[in-house]
Amino acid sequence: MNLHNLVLADTKPQTESASLRDRLFETRALSTALAAPLSDEDQVVQAMDDASPTKWHLAHTTWFFEAFLLKRFLAGYRVFDERFEYCFNSYYESVGARHPRPKRGLLTRPSVAEVRAYRVFVDAALDRLFEEGVAPEAEELIELGINHEQQHQELLLTDILSLFAAQPLKPAYRESGPGVVAGDMAPLEWMSFDGGIFEVGHDGEGFAYDNEGPRHEALIHPFKLARRCVTNAEWIAFIEDGGYATPTLWLADGWNTVKSQDWQGPLYFEKAEGGFMQMSLAGFRPVDPAAPVTHVSYYEADAFARWAGCRLPSEFEWEAAAASIPVEGRTLGAGHMRPVSAGPGARLQQMFGDVWEWTGSAYLPYPGFKAAPGAVGEYNGKFMCNQFVLRGGSCVTPERHVRRTYRNFFYPHQRWQFTGLRLAQNA
Amino acid sequence: MNLHNLVLADTKPQTESASLRDRLFETRALSTALAAPLSDEDQVVQAMDDASPTKWHLAHTTWFFEAFLLKRFLAGYRVFDERFEYCFNSYYESVGARHPRPKRGLLTRPSVAEVRAYRVFVDAALDRLFEEGVAPEAEELIELGINHEQQHQELLLTDILSLFAAQPLKPAYRESGPGVVAGDMAPLEWMSFDGGIFEVGHDGEGFAYDNEGPRHEALIHPFKLARRCVTNAEWIAFIEDGGYATPTLWLADGWNTVKSQDWQGPLYFEKAEGGFMQMSLAGFRPVDPAAPVTHVSYYEADAFARWAGCRLPSEFEWEAAAASIPVEGRTLGAGHMRPVSAGPGARLQQMFGDVWEWTGSAYLPYPGFKAAPGAVGEYNGKFMCNQFVLRGGSCVTPERHVRRTYRNFFYPHQRWQFTGLRLAQNA
């Protein structure tokens, strides 16, 4: 089974009504398929503290099912290896001691082959669980485990990109995606939205993370939103206008980062003869002017918006605007593995897929938010500080993992994800 | 003129209608008085990167008037010393290069005496400006300069405390304040507030910083607020219940800070025979159980609230609640220079003065916020990232510097200010 087939599987129209069991094993299979183009060597190394090795993602997502589901709900389950809990727990303080995150890349043992065997072992146990019947509480944990693994699928790809970009040979994860012609760049148009009191947050239908609720009323003032994301061409204009050398465009913390990190463009950008190149999952390639800029931090997104005389939308503005359009876009299933240009059209474009969009909203709990009890309660709540919300999903987000209420979050200096922006204005 | 007299001057009832000129020179005189108990040696040293030397505060607030007011509005004004701009510019990128902040403590020259002369020189020029007549735009800048200097008065005191606390001899800034008997600790009572749409932010009457506007509507859900601040006795219960050793109480970034900094209590707390001691402006003293806890970070405030089964209020909840009470409290003018216990009473206590209260609101721009053009536009806007809002003022905030709409802000790990907390709950 190769990646291409699985990616197609991912694109297959599949409603929420697809059985939980099917969705579970398709998700499990997709992780394996995403690792298929990688050598064992590629799967073990960690390029930076924020990233994890492919092998670690494959094992950690498996441990998640073992630790939170199988040990509790599958009678007689014996763990694959007692020592894996120490190796593959990510950050669950309630569960116990764990291997330090910046040292995940030292784990040459257990091997990739052993991790594969671990996955097979746990998948078989999950299969038995379904045969024996799944309690409602276990169903919820399986749903959480699927969504957890989908998140790691995205990280697996962005972490591999960070590794390949750190190498002098600049290898491609995949030589080329499905043919995507660099589109004409649509001119920047604005869509207007009324203010008022809106219901925001998850309404309880289908799966959502705890951080998407409780659903509650929010007051929104009238605003305008750009029809598409900011493009590479626009970003290059910002560079060429001295954007990275003008302190008054930047937040103070952002400017300190620009200076200390010597930022002169988005991550992976390099100035070359005849224009800019950027490392991508398809290797080191010329920047597509019409495609959304990606691998920019919040600091950069904010500075660009100021330069453009605009601002970033709030997360509720984004959510209110997204109410008007279907949840569809170029996610992992589309197979591009890079953001591509918006086409012409009358309505909002690129809201789902292509790039995660920085909002101007700090990542904080919604009114009435309570973390779940126990270890899974550490999933989201404890990160609600110092980060900003991103909305919409990216070109490597698994297709069924995007939602109007989804709240992604990163620190304002981080940019190894497929992060971009869409401009907003007061009406 | 000694500190006591000036502090009394500060406490003198004085309405907004007191002349701008009088308020300016009283503010200028208060800074000088606050430095009076300090030796030249005390005034030159910087205990940490976040703090500045007393001398630097005295000079920088003076430079502020010179750079933004006198050079522009006083015909024929010649600067006191061309080199001072490099020495005493704080962070105004628009103005030019400046001495690096962490090295302010190396400036043994210009001397304290020269800085005093600089103040006299600039005060005389300000006097001439008033004689020649003050344009409305200049009036605004004088108002800003007064408020700016008041902020630095508070910093001067907290920075001196950080210096004295770093010394083995633990000197007192002032041997003792006016007699304050450790009060009985009021039991924790809750006040209820309705939800609804409220106007928040400054309404344009009197001075306010740009970050307090624009005034706008905010939606608040029903909530309850503690009648008084969290006390030292309550905080000691948190310590003794293992608060600093229980990761699940903490935000992830907070817990990392607890571990890397080895926090075991508020800043300046030390465990001693028979209880806790804490360094203060009156020296190293036993902790007063009934007084508000102070020198705690956002991380600690948030963890305490979680431990207590509560949460921090949002800044708008705080502002809505503050609408019900007069703007009065134990600020610098009260002369305690430390927070003291709440008395009995039916209404909200300690809202203004005693300790700055951490809110759960990230420091972000209000809808429609625009920084002022030019260098003074760097005053607030560029810090709107990674910080949290505090409300209410402290025991060392100059009296006329507190407002219902005032937004103070610090990073969530910082705790050398007089920072405390008040609990909130959903109704």
Added chain:
Amino acid sequence: MNLHNLVLADTKPQTESASLRDRLFETRALSTALAAPLSDEDQVVQAMDDASPTKWHLAHTTWFFEAFLLKRFLAGYRVFDERFEYCFNSYYESVGARHPRPKRGLLTRPSVAEVRAYRVFVDAALDRLFEEGVAPEAEELIELGINHEQQHQELLLTDILSLFAAQPLKPAYRESGPGVVAGDMAPLEWMSFDGGIFEVGHDGEGFAYDNEGPRHEALIHPFKLARRCVTNAEWIAFIEDGGYATPTLWLADGWNTVKSQDWQGPLYFEKAEGGFMQMSLAGFRPVDPAAPVTHVSYYEADAFARWAGCRLPSEFEWEAAAASIPVEGRTLGAGHMRPVSAGPGARLQQMFGDVWEWTGSAYLPYPGFKAAPGAVGEYNGKFMCNQFVLRGGSCVTPERHVRRTYRNFFYPHQRWQFTGLRLAQNA
């Protein structure tokens, strides 16, 4: 061809008169054999900045022949891959830019398989060179290349140990070596040596590094040297006597390191039920009391000697003493891969093999030393600062790589090599 066979090959009596060609290809084959027990994953990771991945060692030693020999002496030689020079140059400033040392562990590409192919390609070219006839200058470079590769064979093993020790599963490089019974510990006996003027340094017979010359006269005062190395049992006595908690035993820089690194014993030591364990190439095993202590820094060796009322020998004392015995000992060819106990006997023991012995001599140029011109001149001379000389060779030093005049050198805090000590005294 397995490791065991090659190690036997290494132990095969073989005089200097063995042909250069044979020695070259045996050395090349040994490197490959040493990597054989390792997975591709094991070969790509770097556990710390001082260490390099196995794959990098295999490629770098190959590049050394390509860059310094084949490009110059083999007519028509085309390099295997132009990009490898950037990847696999170690520190030759004269040669050009190179991949940063701390990031060698990120090179998942070229793969282990490609590096193997690189070795085959270069070996074939070396074979052609021999067929076409080797110029005397090329012979010297081949000799240097053999010795260079032997050094990297030792590093390959100590670097793998550092990697395996950093892993929670603590894998063994080799399950067990040839049977070595923990010997009885020989009591500490002293051998006396006269003072006088001695010739030291390499005399020009056979290969030596440039740093071993020029041969010159040195004045030595009468001294005594311990018949064997310091043992684990003696070191445990030092630990239990508070050696790591007594500042007056330590050099100031050593004590700072003890405190900042929290050293409580040799590297890889762990206190366990019933005694000490230590990670080794044979896995995590109980410490052998009679074996030489290993993985100690200069700081520790110096402190131990002070505690014992002795001192470390100078490098010339060591060299003068070594003149009395044959150059033989338990090096890599012996197959133990760990230091083993001295037997009884009347003469100096463990001088060659087992552990490198710290001397009290700073690593400095000999009188009249001149580095060779060109890139190979960077081999030794530029490191003559801040390091100390070690003598004798270790349990993983290739057999023909030990000499009486050999000067190994490491920084005083380093201890991932098989480093130990032998005590000395004034006569």
Added chain:
Amino acid sequence: MNLHNLVLADTKPQTESASLRDRLFETRALSTALAAPLSDEDQVVQAMDDASPTKWHLAHTTWFFEAFLLKRFLAGYRVFDERFEYCFNSYYESVGARHPRPKRGLLTRPSVAEVRAYRVFVDAALDRLFEEGVAPEAEELIELGINHEQQHQELLLTDILSLFAAQPLKPAYRESGPGVVAGDMAPLEWMSFDGGIFEVGHDGEGFAYDNEGPRHEALIHPFKLARRCVTNAEWIAFIEDGGYATPTLWLADGWNTVKSQDWQGPLYFEKAEGGFMQMSLAGFRPVDPAAPVTHVSYYEADAFARWAGCRLPSEFEWEAAAASIPVEGRTLGAGHMRPVSAGPGARLQQMFGDVWEWTGSAYLPYPGFKAAPGAVGEYNGKFMCNQFVLRGGSCVTPERHVRRTYRNFFYPHQRWQFTGLRLAQNA
């Protein structure tokens, strides 16, 4: 009593036969005089971790007499303030806990005035001690205390220079020294010396530190020594020839330092219109081409020597050469406070005074060296690692503090002392 008088006092011919009492009190008075041009503010600040505040030097040298002499030998002595031991112990682990070195600059209390009172108090006690009669062991400690204070006099001046150089106003410690005309630069001439066995180290006459002994035989090979030190003009030629941009001239650790610290010339050098300027005790002044270069590290001295086709002398070569000339030169007593040019002449010049001369000798114990028992044994021995020996004394070394056998030592990257070099060659 002003500095000028005391400096004259220091220059007054005074043989070893001057009474111990007189020498003690003259030394004590000189310290006070050296601080006289400094404000209290200047005396409290520390510009970098390696340096100490003036006040700290004044107090620490006083504590040295109190802790090691008065408490033991003056019956009934009561310490001035129990708390000063914690404040002013430098590094004597045997004595107990102490204030951390990098935080000496935070001690605004005790004040300069209190430290002055401390000096007066201890001086009076020392006076009483002399009246009551000084035991031979106490005499030795007084001699050590004098020499200790002389070392701190030099440090006081170099530390003040580091502070003044860090300030934007670049103040002068002294507006101008005695008139010194920039001399003609003497051409570089070489003096030849025979090899042989020489006695080196202190011979027991008069005071010496323990690190200068035991006197012992050393073998020296024939060598040549430059008649004078390397000049600024020669150093500028090195700069202009790309010395700081040519890695092959440097030790590896040196080159790393050049890159990480962005060194482009000696410390305090600045390129200006029309040539180089350098901060000095007389302020920011044009570099004198004929004067010895100063404020260069060992790394730079070594690289310069390599560039010049020469090398640094060993410490024993220097000592053997110094046997031929009287111990006299331009030290602190000469009053220049900066190195000045060599005059014409047939014999070695600038050996004593002007600049400390880096040798190529690592700072290690002499054969048979034993540190003194107790705390004073920590004076020298524990620093015998990672440093290099300098010989000869500088323009701010107290006059009677230079000796042929004196071994000064600093780390190879340090350069805030008056450090320069003299070239050597093999004969």
